[in-house]
Structures are given as structure tokens and as C-alpha cells.
Amino acid sequence: MSDAVIAVDNDYIITSWNRAAEKLYGWTATEVLGKNIYRVLPTTYLNGASEQDAIKAMQSAGKWVGEVAQKRKDGTEVIVEACVSYLRNEKGNIIGMVSINRDITEQKRYAEERQRLYEQLQHLQKMESIGRLAGGIAHDFNNILAAILGNVKMATEKTTDEKVTKYLSRIKAASERASALTQKLLGFARQGKYVPAPVDLFDCVRNVVEMLEHTIDKRIEVVVEPASMPTKVIGDRTQLEQVILNIAINAVDAIMPTLEKKQHGVLRFAWRSGVREEIKDVNKHLLLDQPYFCLAISDSGIGIPKEIQKKIFEPFFTTKEIGKGTGLGLAMVYGIMQNHHGAVYVESEVGRGATFELYFPQVLESQTENGVKETYINQKLMSNKRVLIVDDEDMLRELLTEQLTEAGYAVCEASNGVEAIEVLKRLQAEQVRVDAVVLDMNMPKMDGAKAFAEIRALFPRMPILIATGYAQDEMVQKVVESGANGVLVKPYDAEALFEKLNEILKVRA
Template sequence: LLLTNHRPSDPSFPDIMNIKQNANRAASLVRQLLAFSRKQTLRPEVLNLTDVLADLRMLLARLVGNDIKLKVDHGRDLWPVKVDIGQFEQAVVNLAVNARDAMPAGGDLTVRTRNVTAEECKAFSYRELAPADYVVVEVEDTGSGIAPDVLKKIFEPFFTTKEVGKGTGLGLSMVYGIIKQTGGFIFCDSEVGKGSTFRIFLPRHIAEAKKAGEPGDAPAAPAKVADPAKDLSGSATVLLVEDEDAVRMGGMRALTSRGYTVHEASSGVEALEVFEALGGKVDIVVSDVVMPEMDGPTLLGELRKRQPDIKFVFVSGYAEDAFARNLPADAHFGFLPKPFSLKQLATIVKDVLES
């Protein structure tokens, strides 16, 4: 909000940019913690990992530098998998950077993919690995290796062998969270002085046979980026429900500045009172999911009793499926993952109103 009123020539501008950058770093750290606790928002889509790694190759080569020889070995006829492409790429990048740090004098880094059948799973000595068809991604380095006592702890949050200030100890725990939330497994084999191999097992995706008239399980379209020319203003009446005052104030100002009439509530119970006081003349409700007294899903249920076709947007830092399963099957709602920009808030309100 400050940046909309201050130009780059303004003496305060560098300070405001500094605040924004620190807020973004804090948001990134929260994302890592949510990934570890397996509650971050995933947008899974059906993908072929050959294409994903081919696109990622240039970035990996730049990250590992000139002293390390990168080889990407694609398996033949890979089965499709259903993953969030952004989170999966982050996991591979993280493993590549760790491999680079383990080879300060240079070495070889190999990323390879292959299909592993349920029968072939028995060849691995991993107790937790449930026999099934998987696509395996191996990230192998010729670095210093990991000592057995350290190997047991590598996926624990905040565990790090790097010196103070060099690592948060969240990298591998985040990779672990991403793979687990995707339904897969990750293991590490290592020998001191010889190198390490991380193996990611992703379940083979088999498209369900669809009934006539149902949409197919086509690869999901990437998240829509709002067209810069899109008009985000509106004149609708919005009921904004959020128990954190600062978040609610920011949302109110963002929507009011674009022409909306905004009524606020700090809880689900208060939202129902405001709704009754307005005689139900509300075009859209934007609500947090986790709130004291009455949470977002309960509020939606109560409002639908009064107005079955109410337009609703959930705002949450947790994954959509963590609360969507508590909702009736025919409930229609928009979803805005935290942290979000004020423009994203205006965009989702506009999109849900027009849908």
C-alpha cells in the first residue's frame, strides 16, 4: 500500500522496498515450514518428468558451476506422475545445491530417471517403501558423503552441518515434506569419501476411466496470471471475514480502493450477524479458514442454508484439500493461498464474481 503512494524518487522508497524484501523472505521461510509440515498448498498436475528435467537442466548447470560435470540421464517411456511442478523443481534444485556444496573441488553430478515396478521394489532395502509402480528420480554425486550418524538426521527440521549463517536446516526437511505430501518416498544412500545418492519415488499416475460427460484428467493448466490490462475494479458488496486485524485492514483497503463496498467481520459468528443485518444483500464472502468460535467451512455451511448460491472465497495458508474434504461435495468456492498480494486478492474476487 505504501509503494502505491511513493515513487522511486521519494527518499522513503529504498526503506519501503527493504521492508517488502524482508517480508518476502519471511513469507518464503513460512512456505518452507508449511512444506515440512506437509500443509502447503500444492497444485498437482499430470506431468512427464523427462520434459520437466529437460526444462530444468539449464538452471541446474548454472547452479552447480563449471567445476562440476552435470549429466541428466532420462529413462525411456517414463510413466506420468501427478506432482506440483514448482514444488518438485524446488526439491530437485535443493538436492543439486546440496550436492554442489559436498563437492567443493568439483566432481560429477548425475540426475537420472527410470520406471520401477512393484516387483522391482523388493530389490531396494528400504523398509518404508510400499511395493507399487513408481517413477524414480536419482540425484547422485561424487562428493564427501554423509557419515552414518548424520544420515539418520538429515531430514529433520533445523538440523544442519553447515556453519552458522550458511544454512537454516530446512532444505532437506522441506524436500521430504514435498515428496511425502505428493504421496511419494525419499531415501538417501551414502558412503563417506565416495558420495551420496538421493532417490525420490513418485507414484505412477493412472488416469481413472471417466464417465461420459465428465472432464478428463488432462494436465492442469498453469495458474492464470492476471492480464496486466484486466480491470480489477468492481461495485459489488463484499463481506470480508478475518480474525487478524492487520490482514483484514489490508484486504479492506485493497478492495475499497477498487470500488467495492466492503463490510468486515472478525469471526464467523460476527459474519452471520453482519449478513443478517444487511438482509443477505452480499454479493461475495471472502473468509479465512482457521478462526476462533466458527471456522470458514462452518460459516459457508451456515450461509448456504440462508442463500444456497452464495459466492465464497476461502483464504488460507494451509493446503486446499486440508479443509475442502469437510465441505459438501456440491460447494463451489474460490481459493486464495497465503501469502498473497493485494492484486491477487482483487483478481480472485473479480474472477469468482464473474464465474
């Protein structure tokens, strides 16, 4: 029989102990017979049950079934499903109880692990949905901001009234703050400006530490451990330093409340090779053909409660006082790490600090050899050229048309990809040359990626600038790899547009 069978009398003295019980608990029958069951098997009721619940069930139904955790002879824990019923003599009087115990330790651990993975998967799906929503909001917001900033610039250039100039300056400052906020949203949504290059993460840590050491409390010791492996990655240096800085600032904030009592805190940067299996299980975007390493940023702060740990990467979630945090710092960390084929994982206990583990794919030699193409911008503007503006936002399209016209460009417009192709075909038939196209990525009828492919098929040498306030980085990179001549990230100013146009038109000329 595989189940342990244990009998006790009315005083809980063990009267029977079978071989399966010997195997399960490590005690022989000789060692336990005649002893109190609770001294031999310290027992904890699970799933919210208690000894009182078991007694009530026995009294009403004559049986209790439930799960308990018990200690073996060697001190290790075993989880069993116990089925307890009364023992009666020939007269029907209760003379004790018998418990049939089945070992479900592995079964429970498997179920808990499966539940944990399921919850992590649900969390990832939730974060992805929130990311899409955040990206969509940022798209609309960036188009509005581009129109506001552009019109403010034009109005500023045309007015001589100092009071009006002051008002316009305030509008510009507020709009730029809003633009910074949308960039944080796009960072979370993995849709921000992304400039990949070989980056040594150790240098990034050093830069962040140099910045922090001049601003944080002198009682906080910053420790940067040496790395025993290469720490180069392919990524955007600005975004990677932002990730490290955001986590480090949160760590400092967590340490501050402990300094009054301890008078000392530690912020530590440590390195290790590889990636945990459970991280791989729930982060399917990781690169299977590349080795990974981990940057662990730990602090001696107040720690993060378990119930909050699942929420900390959600945008606008913050435990800080009103006005002291946007709730976008860790959301941006999450998005940037996903964008770099990496992962972020947090371990923390209240009162024992926190550790944020950042997993990165190590750069391969072939990637560093390819390098990153650099562009050099000639500041001189080129006029007397014709540009096609393709954007579904009427206000933004009209603004760009006015700015380019004032700079001496001839301008034609289209509100979507289908219309853009029709305009190009019509102008070609009329023998009117179009020198460049400024193409929005997110449009109705035909999006920017599809329009780019069709324009290039019809006009292989046509210079095309991609304008994006909302687009998955992968999509933008694919279009760039397919031959796009540059990327403008909304909201951009007129000078940025002129410089890009100047650059590509000089090449074409």
C-alpha cells in the same frame, strides 16, 4: 539336541563336537577334533563385550553368557548365544571349558529390523510434529506479513517523499524475503500452495539440469539416464522441480570438496520401477492401488555420516557454514514428497557419495483425461459490490477493509465462522445483498472448512474465496472440490484479491 555343544581343553583344543555343532557350523567332528577352537571358529564378541570380559566372568562366577558372531565353514556368519562354563575332573581341577551355543541369527535380524522400523516410525512421527509446529508458525507469520506488505503498499501510494519511499521499499523487500522463508516452512509442513496437474518428471529433470549446467563446476559430469517406464505424475510442477533442484544443489556441494584430488565428479539421475518393501512399511500414505517408480539422484561426493542421515530432513538442520544454508532445503523436499503421496529415502557412506531415492505414484490414464481446470483473469476491477471479509486477525481484516473500500467495494466484516453466518443472515433479513465472501481457513469457534459448508448450505450461489496461510493441502483441496471459487495464499497483495474478486463476480453477474 538343537544346541551346539563344544568342549575344549585348557589349550583351547577341541575335544568334543556334537551333531548340532556339525549342522550349525558345517564342520564334521572328524575335521575339527584336535584343532584349536579359534582357528576353526573365528569369533567376534558382540554388544561391547570382549574376550577379557569373558575371562573375568569365568574367573569370578565360573560362567559367561553372551552373544558372539562366528564364521561357518563356508565363510558365512552366524550369531550365537554362548553359555560357557568350566569342565572339572573328579578332583575339581579345571580341565577345560564347554560352550553351549544357540543359533540366534534370524532372531537378531528380526529384532534389528523391528528396531529399525520402530526408529523410522518414531522419526516420521517426530517429523509430523515438527511439521505441525512449522505450519503453525508460518500461519501466524503470514498473517503478520500480509498486514505489513499491505500497509507498506498503501503508504507507498500516499507518500511523495523519496526518502520515505526508499525506507518503505526496504521494508517491502525484507518482508518478501520473510514470505519466501514461510513458503519453505509450509513446503516442509505440506501446507504450501499446491496446483496439481499431469507432469512429466523427466521434463522436470531436464529443466533442472539445463539450469545447473550453466552454474556448476565444469569438472562435474551430469548424467541423465533414459527412463524405461512412463515418468508422468500428478503434481505441482514448481514444487517437483524444487525437490529435484534442492537435492541436486546439495549433491554439487558434496562433490566440490572432492574435486581438488579427483578432478572429476558425477551427478547422476537414474530411474527404476517399483518401491522397496521397507519404504512401504513406514510410509502408510503411499497409494496402494497405483504403481510407483523411483528417481534416484546420486553423487560422487563426500557422503553423509550415518548419525546425520536421520536429521537431514529436519527443518533448520544444516552442516553448512553459517550464512550458507537455511536448513530448509531437504525439509521442503520431505514435505513436498509426502504431499505428492511419495517418499524420499537416502543411502550414503562417508567417502562414497550419496543417493537420494524419490518414489512417485505413476499417473493413471484416467487422471490425465480429466485434466486440470484453468482460470482466466480479467484485469478490470469491479466496484459497487459488497464483500464479507472473514478473518480472526484484526489488523489484516482492517487492512483488507480499507483496501477494498478505496477500490470502491462495500465491505462488512466477521472475525470467525459463527459471526460470518450471523452477519449474512442479518443482511439477508435487511435485504442487503452480499456479492462474495473472503474466508480465512484457520479461525477460532468455527474454522473455514466448517464455515464454508454452512454458508453454502444457506446461500448455495454465494461466491467464496478461500484465504490460507496455514491449512493442510488436503483440507484446502476438499473445500475447492466442494465448490470454493478460488484460493488466495497469504501473504497476498491487493491486486491478487481484486483479480480474484473480479473473476468470480463477473461469473455471478
